[in-house]
Amino acid sequence: MYSLVMKDFRLLKKTLLFVVIYTVAMTIMQPLPPAATASIVGWLLILNANHFDEKNRSDMFLNSLPVSRKQIVSAKYASFFAFGLLSVGASAIVSWAMLWFVAPDDFQIVQWQDFVIVISSVMLAGAVFYPLYYKFGGQYVRIAMLGLLFLGMISANIIQWLVTQRFAGTIGGVLQLLQSTSLPVMMLYLAAFTCIVTLLSWKLSTVIYQKKDF
Numbered sequence: 416m417y418s419l420v421m422k423d424f425r426l427l428k429k430t431l432l433f434v435v436i437y438t439v440a441m442t443i444m445q446p447l448p449p450a451a452t453a454s455i456v457g458w459l460l461i462l463n464a465n466h467f468d469e470k471n472r473s474d475m476f477l478n479s480l481p482v483s484r485k486q487i488v489s490a491k492y493a494s495f496f497a498f499g500l501l502s503v504g505a506s507a508i509v510s511w512a513m514l515w516f517v518a519p520d521d522f523q524i525v526q527w528q529d530f531v532i533v534i535s536s537v538m539l540a541g542a543v544f545y546p547l548y549y550k551f552g553g554q555y556v557r558i559a560m561l562g563l564l565f566l567g568m569i570s571a572n573i574i575q576w577l578v579t580q581r582f583a584g585t586i587g588g589v590l591q592l593l594q595s596t597s598l599p600v601m602m603l604y605l606a607a608f609t610c611i612v613t614l615l616s617w618k619l620s621t622v623i624y625q626k627k628d629f
Contacts, residue, residue: 419482419490420497426467427460434460434505442509449506450529450536456502457537461495461544474627488621491545492538492613499537503530531602535609542616549623 424431434456441452468474477487507525514524547556 419477419487420493422473422490423464423494424497426471427464430460430463434502438502438505439509442506443513449510449523449525450503450532453499453503453506453525453529453533454536454540456505457495457498457533458540460498460502461537461541464494464498465544465548484625485621488545488617488624491620492541492617495538495541495613496534498541499534500530502537503533506533528598528602531606535605538609538613542613546616546619546623549620549627 438452438456441447442449447455474487478484503525507529510522510524513522544556547559
């Protein structure tokens with residue numbers, strides 16, 4: 416399985432250079448919180464890895480190797496974790512390095528909870544993407560995921576408006592409940608939710624992939 420995961424990183428050699436440049440620039444300028452920047456990087460890695468798999472017809476090659484289809488799917492889900500860890504790790508290194516230079520007073524460094532948030536975000540994105548990809552193919556699913564990514568990037572103002580105008584009472588109660596919950600407990604809930612969704616997605620992807628013809 417290790418070799419299957421490393422295959423994705425070898426395919427992404429050029430993309431990884433972009434990741435480094437993008438992460439450095441976005442972490443220094445900080446138009447978004449560090450967790451959001453790292454999550455976007457992780458999502459893009461998933462989409463790019465999938466694009467290169469399709470371009471190189473990797474599925475036909477992998478199915479000619481002495482590995483099971485279950486192992487192939489499992490390696491994909493292991494890659495999600497690796498992508499999330501890579502993206503948040505790169506952001507953390509850059510943000511911590513900034514502490515050695517003249518950083519603004521409001522400069523945000525990567526905290527421990529950002530690792531949980533980013534890895535969970537990337538894992539959940541992959542958990543949604545791959546069952547749909549195995550079922551319907553790549554082109555339209557990638558377009559839909561890019562659309563969701565764009566909506567996620569512009570949704571902050573919409574969410575703020577919903578909170579303050581339309582659903583102030585209901586959402587305010589939810590926010591109050593969240594504020595009363597300690598940060599470690601919230602991260603534990605997020606990690607548990609991510610594990611459950613990822614496990615269900617992995618099972619569904621395995622069933623779909625085992626039935627595919629190549």
